[in-house]
Amino acid sequence: MSWRSKQGTDLLKSHDWLVQRSQTVLLHGARLIDPSTGLDKTADVLIDRGKITKIGKINRDELKGYVELDLRDKILTPGFQDMHAHFGQPGHEDRETLTTGICAAAAGGYTGVSITPDTDPYIDNAGIVKWIQDQTSGSPVNVVPVASVARDDEGRRLTEVDDIFHMGVRVFSDTGRPAATPEIMRRALEYMKLHNLTISSRAQETSLAAGGVVREGPVSTRLGQKPWPSIAESMAVAKSLLLALHTGSKLHLEAVSSVESLDLIRWARERGVKVTCDTTPHHIALTDEATETFDGNFKTSPPLGSKRDKDALIAAIMDGTIDAVAADHVPLTDEECLVEYSLVPDGVVGLETAVGVLAKVLGKGKPDWNKLITLLAIRPREILELPPATIATGSTADLTIIDPEAVWTVDPARFFTKGHNTAFGGWQLPVKSLGIINRGWTLIAPDARMLVK
Amino acid sequence: MALKSTHLLGLRDVPAEDITAILDSAVAFKEILSRPVPKVPTLRHVTVVNAFFENSTRTRISFELAEKRLSADVVNFSASASSVNKGETLIDTIRNLEAMKIDLVVMRHPLPGAPNLLAKYCDSKVINAGDGSHEHPTQALLDMMTLREVYGDFNKLRVTLVGDISHSRVALSNIFGLTTMGAQVAVCGPPTLIPRDIEHLGVKVYHDLDEAIAKSDVLNVLRIQLERQDSGLFPSKREYHQTFGVTSERLAASNKPLTILHPGPINRGLELDGDVADGPHSVILQQVTNGVAVRMAILYLIAGGEK
Numbered sequence: 001m002s003w004r005s006k007q008g009t010d011l012l013k014s015h016d017w018l019v020q021r022s023q024t025v026l027l028h029g030a031r032l033i034d035p036s037t038g039l040d041k042t043a044d045v046l047i048d049r050g051k052i053t054k055i056g057k058i059n060r061d062e063l064k065g066y067v068e069l070d071l072r073d074k075i076l077t078p079g080f081q082d083m084h085a086h087f088g089q090p091g092h093e094d095r096e097t098l099t100t101g102i103c104a105a106a107a108g109g110y111t112g113v114s115i116t117p118d119t120d121p122y123i124d125n126a127g128i129v130k131w132i133q134d135q136t137s138g139s140p141v142n143v144v145p146v147a148s149v150a151r152d153d154e155g156r157r158l159t160e161v162d163d164i165f166h167m168g169v170r171v172f173s174d175t176g177r178p179a180a181t182p183e184i185m186r187r188a189l190e191y192m193k194l195h196n197l198t199i200s201s202r203a204q205e206t207s208l209a210a211g212g213v214v215r216e217g218p219v220s221t222r223l224g225q226k227p228w229p230s231i232a233e234s235m236a237v238a239k240s241l242l243l244a245l246h247t248g249s250k251l252h253l254e255a256v257s258s259v260e261s262l263d264l265i266r267w268a269r270e271r272g273v274k275v276t277c278d279t280t281p282h283h284i285a286l287t288d289e290a291t292e293t294f295d296g297n298f299k300t301s302p303p304l305g306s307k308r309d310k311d312a313l314i315a316a317i318m319d320g321t322i323d324a325v326a327a328d329h330v331p332l333t334d335e336e337c338l339v340e341y342s343l344v345p346d347g348v349v350g351l352e353t354a355v356g357v358l359a360k361v362l363g364k365g366k367p368d369w370n371k372l373i374t375l376l377a378i379r380p381r382e383i384l385e386l387p388p389a390t391i392a393t394g395s396t397a398d399l400t401i402i403d404p405e406a407v408w409t410v411d412p413a414r415f416f417t418k419g420h421n422t423a424f425g426g427w428q429l430p431v432k433s434l435g436i437i438n439r440g441w442t443l444i445a446p447d448a449r450m451l452v453k
Numbered sequence: 454m455a456l457k458s459t460h461l462l463g464l465r466d467v468p469a470e471d472i473t474a475i476l477d478s479a480v481a482f483k484e485i486l487s488r489p490v491p492k493v494p495t496l497r498h499v500t501v502v503n504a505f506f507e508n509s510t511r512t513r514i515s516f517e518l519a520e521k522r523l524s525a526d527v528v529n530f531s532a533s534a535s536s537v538n539k540g541e542t543l544i545d546t547i548r549n550l551e552a553m554k555i556d557l558v559v560m561r562h563p564l565p566g567a568p569n570l571l572a573k574y575c576d577s578k579v580i581n582a583g584d585g586s587h588e589h590p591t592q593a594l595l596d597m598m599t600l601r602e603v604y605g606d607f608n609k610l611r612v613t614l615v616g617d618i619s620h621s622r623v624a625l626s627n628i629f630g631l632t633t634m635g636a637q638v639a640v641c642g643p644p645t646l647i648p649r650d651i652e653h654l655g656v657k658v659y660h661d662l663d664e665a666i667a668k669s670d671v672l673n674v675l676r677i678q679l680e681r682q683d684s685g686l687f688p689s690k691r692e693y694h695q696t697f698g699v700t701s702e703r704l705a706a707s708n709k710p711l712t713i714l715h716p717g718p719i720n721r722g723l724e725l726d727g728d729v730a731d732g733p734h735s736v737i738l739q740q741v742t743n744g745v746a747v748r749m750a751i752l753y754l755i756a757g758g759e760k
Binding site for chain 2: 216217218220221222223224225226227229293294335338339340341342343
């Protein structure tokens with residue numbers, strides 16, 4: 001398998017990354033953590049032709065032509081999988097290309113990324129799904145297109161779900177094209193039962209959002225910003241949940257951000273609704289107060305919530321109400337960000353900072369690794385119906401290397417993503433991804449090159 | 454005398470001593486305005502651009518007069534005549550003007566925070582002449598100058614802003630400025646026109662105008678934009694006038710005269726009756742005169758007259 005884009009390996013190398021396609025890799029001394037099997041021990045791992053062939057004591061004399069990585073004091077986890085990144089290509093290559101997005105994902109420890117359908121043209125037919133699959137085939141990061149539920153901007157006509165299903169797509173999203181009416185959403189949910197597929201919904205009630213840009217509350221009031229009330233989200237969440245209850249279909253809610261939404265999700269789960277949800281690093285790390293300086297790097301969708309929302313999100317992560325954390329990566333050009341706050345498009349980049357921010361917020365730098373890996377790697381694959389990445393003999397080697405002691409400062413100038421619009425510029429993060437091993441590739445960050453023997 | 458603030462973006466973070474400095478120097482400039490030749494050479498070396506990205510008559514004229522009374526070179530620029538419609542960004546527009554060697558930008562803009570953006574990315578000093586529903590500091594300062602002329606100081610002065618608080622930059626700047634100076638500020642209007650959590654700014658909220666009148670020394674009556682009734686924020690002009698219109702009958706119920714301010718332009722018979730606007734306790738035209746004096750003071754202090 002070869003990665004079609006040589007640009008990708010060139011880009012990684014230009015940032016001093018080590019890019020290898022070795023047949024045999026020996027990972028020495030890492031702490032292996034896989035919450036899906038309860039694995040948590042320190043052992044050597046042998047990888048041969050993309051598969052984990054042995055875990056435990058490995059006799060180097062029996063090997064020839066192998067690469068060894070010294071991973072003592074490092075953590076080896078199942079590869080991270082993102083839920084909904086915006087990669088821009090086709091149509092918005094000035095924001096991100098598949099290549100820069102893949103490199104950003106790899107740098108953040110992701111071996112897989114689901115990408116949103118709001119490209120230009122939209123991912124709303126089998127042809128474009130095929131194009132993306134071709135462009136990314138053999139890449140070190142598994143790029144999984146999520147298709148649009150609707151095939152028109154008004155959200156009235158359903159995409160050819162069966163056709164797209166046969167291309168391997170399992171999740172359909174309403175990002176950018178919300179269903180025009182609850183009736184259309186109901187039919188879409190019902191139609192998904194054809195193949196038991198999931199609708200991933202970016203629930204927002206446009207009429208209540210009313211063009212708001214800052215969460216309605218003391219901050220929006222003192223900034224004179226157009227308020228975005230949290231019911232713009234929770235009302236849409238309630239509606240989607242009731243439709244999921246009625247239809248029995250599978251629903252995933254993206255970037256949930258308010259106390260009320262969480263209460264509604266708990267209510268729905270008690271009634272057997274097949275609902276999952278994610279939130280984002282910025283919604284658990286920041287509040288609406290970050291927008292005080294009118295800095296467009298804090299303009300997100302949904303807008304950053306109150307401290308009460310933030311605390312409730314963290315609690316919901318801990319109690320399992322929230323299944324996963326999605327980086328919600330939305331790269332923008334510098335030009336798009338250097339305008340009046342209300343004119344800055346919504347969204348921030350996140351792939352390269354997610355694990356560090358999560359470790360900082362959820363564990364003050366000493367997180368519960370089982371929890372973190374569940375949020376970043378295990379649950380996303382389950383929700384997206386992707387094969388699990390398991391650390392076990394015989395499994396595909398799909399791994400992320402983490403340095404749990406790396407203190408580093410976020411510098412957007414050093415990102416792989418074309419977007420410099422991070423909400424965490426200048427932050428000191430306690431944990432860093434050092435590289436990934438996936439699909440026969442071994443990618444190692446510059447600060448970890450000395451680990452290669 | 455120098456201000457702590459480099460720009461005048463809003464009153465939220467302006468300390469009391471800066472407000473006092475502006476108001477004190479405005480008194481001196483007001484005296485100049487009453488001279489036979491109401492002009493001084495103070496800003497002869499300064500070039501000011503009045504960049505108005507939104508329509509304005511009185512604020513623009515007031516600034517222009519203030520600049521001319523100070524002998525500054527003045528360039529006017531309005532959105533319809535500008536390159537904004539050609540897709541140029543705000544920062545590019547202002548940087549282009551700066552390349553022509555200007556010192557100070559007075560900006561009116563429809564979006565909150567636009568002056569903050571300029572202050573961050575451009576070299577000129579910036580005076581906010583109103584940014585969306587965020588702030589309008591010079592209006593609040595002229596309101597405060599007028600109140601100081603009537604009352605001497607702001608200590609425990611009870612000022613109530615009446616009307617559309619949600620969409621008002623005048624309201625926010627008044628709240629910040631007056632609270633800093635020790636006044637007790639309240640807002641009064643229908644719940645649909647009062648933004649959520651405004652109590653966090655240290656103001657009282659009234660939905661009953663008679664109660665507000667009974668507990669106020671001053672009413673600052675804000676303009677009602679007629680298009681608000683089309684977005685369902687109040688049912689009709691008739692009902693608005695019945696519930697929140699400031700009339701002489703309502704004012705008569707108070708045992709002492711209330712001072713009436715209005716930032717203009719007035720909808721007579723809607724938020725404010727004509728006889729009140731023209732009555733003995735209205736200081737509305739005094740506000741307009743003070744507007745020029747206050748803006749002279751601000752231009753002088755921001756541009757650094759001693760240069």
